[in-house]
Amino acid sequence: MSKSIRSNLFISIITLLISFVLILCILNNLYLQQYYINKKKNILIENAKKLTDMYTGDPDDIQNELDIIANVTGSSIDIRDKDGKIIYRSSRRFANEKSVMDNNKFKSSAGQSEISNKINEYKEGKYTFETRTDVQLKVDFLTLVTKLSNGDILAIRVPLVSIDESVAIANRFIIITGIIIAALGIIWAYLFSRKFTKPILEVNDIARNMAKFDFDKKCKIKRKDEIGQLGQSINYLSSELDTAITELNIKNAKLEEDIERERKIDEMRKEFISSVSHELRTPLSVIQGYAEGLVSNVTESDEDRRFYCNVIMNETGKMNKLVKDLLNLSQIESGYFHIEKTEFNLTSLIDYVLNKYKSIFVEKNIEIQFEPRESLIVSGDMIRIEQILTNYINNAINHVDSNKIIKVHEAKTNRKVKISVFNTGNHIPKESLEKIWNSFYKVDKARTRAYGGYGLGLSIVKAIQELHNNFYGVQNIEGGVEFWFEIDKAQLKK
Template sequence: MIQKFSHSLRMKITLIILLIISLLLLSIGILNNFGLRWFYQNEKVSEIKKAYLKIDNEVMKIGSLGQPIIDESSKESVINESLKNIIMDYSNKYNITIALVDSLTNKAIYSSAREGDGLISRIQDGFIGNQKQNILYSNGNYTIILHQTMQKTSFIEGFGYCSDNQTIVIMSTPVASLKESVSISNRFLIYMAIIGFIITVILTFIIAKMITNPILELADISNKMGKLDFTAKYAGNRSDEIQTLGQNMNYMSDRLEKAIYELQEANELLKEDIKRKEAIDEMRKDFIANVSHELKTPIALIQGYAEGLNEGLCEDEESRKYYTEVILDESEKMNKMVKQLLTLSSLESGNSILHKENFNLTSLIESVLGSISILIGEKNVNIEFDSDKEIFLNADEFKIEEVVTNYISNSIHHVRDSGEIKINVSDDGENITFSVYNTGNPIPEKDLNNIWEKFFKVDKAHSRAYGGSGIGLSIVKAIVEAHNGTVAVRNILDGVEFSFKIPKA
């Protein structure tokens, strides 16, 4: 399509320019053939008129000085040099034969040609003997005609009196050679037209190419823009409308590229929002299902044991005490889970306020270990922790204690009997890292990234062996991230390691 456009546009420009040149050359030929004779004739008439006026003025000037052109006593010409110069000047410059004749004697006073008397006789015959001559100009005193002799020779001739009514002015210039001049001029124009036409064709092609190339470039750019390819830019360096058009197309290309990029970004964000909404809906469904599952068992136990008490199944004190302890225990679990959910919601929404202070993390870990020493004794595990190095952290001590407690409690719940737990704290100058390792079964690799989700348990049956609700690690992650930190878990050696890293300041 672009190539077709190229040929069409170049052909049109070439044909238009060639047509204009052809019409111009044809017009010049027609004017030369038919107008040159008229122009030449008018120029000669004009020259004869000017010569007559100058001669008439000079004759009257001579008369005013009392110097007659004809001496009455000798009847000889006494024409002065000034008049002779005028006559010879026009004769030599414009090829006009001029003769002054005395009207009384009908003899030549002065002539620019040797055959002055013959000229007088021929012109008189032309004016007097042939009344059908073509009169070119006449003002009463002087008449100019186009005279053709018997030999088919043409002259432009003038005949008339000066203002002294005595001196006759006769002028003649040949026009027979004009036809030959026109013919030669026409042949010359034909040759020039052929050469000019060839040059015009070449120049027209070059000019058409100069005009169409940037247009084709712009057409190609617009074609690419239509295909959303904005890499092509107009790189011309002109100073005309095409340059302006190219710059505008570059500007439009940049704006379109930016607009489409922003639209794509908006579409990506929209897709992410849709995915996020779908994920939130899925999380909401899972949350409701998990909460329902977690609450179903304690509620059923509370309901069952409460009905047993109500129906008097526990007659002895020991049975009633057992029933009430179960009810209290399940109520406490429900209460703990609700509190954890409220804490997690507060952390995730950003409404939880951190009360940061500088505290000794080593001392906090020792305190946690002391509070769960009974569990440690039941498991018969060996705990390694270097309590001699003091590590200070600027954070919310209460919330960090909750994180440490969760990590250590989980390690105790999942460590093998007579196993090993290693607790380590380090300071690299910028971050404080806390890690807990316990020997035991590794976490399946596919579950490593999911354990931080609410209600997620590696035990798909949601076992109540350890009384966990599946919310603890979600709270841990929310607390650490609120401190601009990160959590991690990995399977190493013969066990699992949980850790977190928090900036010191």
């Protein structure tokens, strides 16, 4: 069974804490005594230098300073003359001592030559440390010995037993402190590991819920460290996954709709092919019949011949329109439907298109309403804009009611010109307002077939406006239907 993060963290902290206490005890035992002795040596050297600078040959001159140093450092101070005779001693008792290093005794009974030889070993400005033992007291001393400027010998000694006691006390203190720290550390490590792993367990629980596609539960971690950031990231990931899955479901639904729409479009195309075949066959048959009649000279009068010719021309016009629409549709679907922008007078173009339909307006008794303003210079593909106007006006003519009114209106905004074509007549059903821009779509199939429409004109308008990056649309208003489109104003040249 694998250990939890909480257990591993708890064990790691305790191990680290105990290791630290053990290392501290070992270092203290190995190096604290030597460190303490070195510090004592530095203190003795500093005081020896101070006494050396102040000493003039008479200890009485620096009696106060000698007493202060002896009391502060806990040491005893001796000064001997060149012959080894004691001329100053800070303690009342004469130390019966020997050097551990060379076992030489410093007694008053020692020979003069022996004392002189020992004194000559010390040099002025050089500080010699010796470990000496008081033979009577059996106490070791750390002794600093140096020669003063007049040849006298200064000896400052401190008992090593005080150093040993200090080190032992320090060791005991560290052991006791280590035990207390370890005990408190165990409690702290348990509480810390529990607090530390609690948000991780919370994140793990939320991750499990996310795996089950449950994104309702969120992290409530308020920390500002990496774990807090992890909680925020988990919340963000949960929200993003929730959004992504929701969007995916929506897109799947839309894909199903698109598939259904494509199926309907395919059905419309099949119907279109059938209609086109019928529409092509019908005018071709009519043209063939009337052309054969003209060739056979079955007509007896000029009026009959003109009628035959008009029929042939009308059927040819329908076929030409169908072929043009098919060509435009092919260009749209293949991506070769392009525009060439130029600057032109939009008002003049509207007048030109309306004049082309003047005879039809008269023939069908349609009232055309258009009040041209000042010249509107726009930027766009003039041929394609003419195609939009033509499709809108054809659509208005084919759907105008008995009131027979068509209105063309132009309006300016800051950067656009909006052109609208209104015809009196029945409203377009709401469910068809968006669909009429699709290829092959017909609101009233019977009526569309009657005037020779194939459901391509408005889809071509849509493609032209999208290439211009401009808006277009249709709306049912009081009395009829209004189609509109926008075009860019021409930029004024400075």
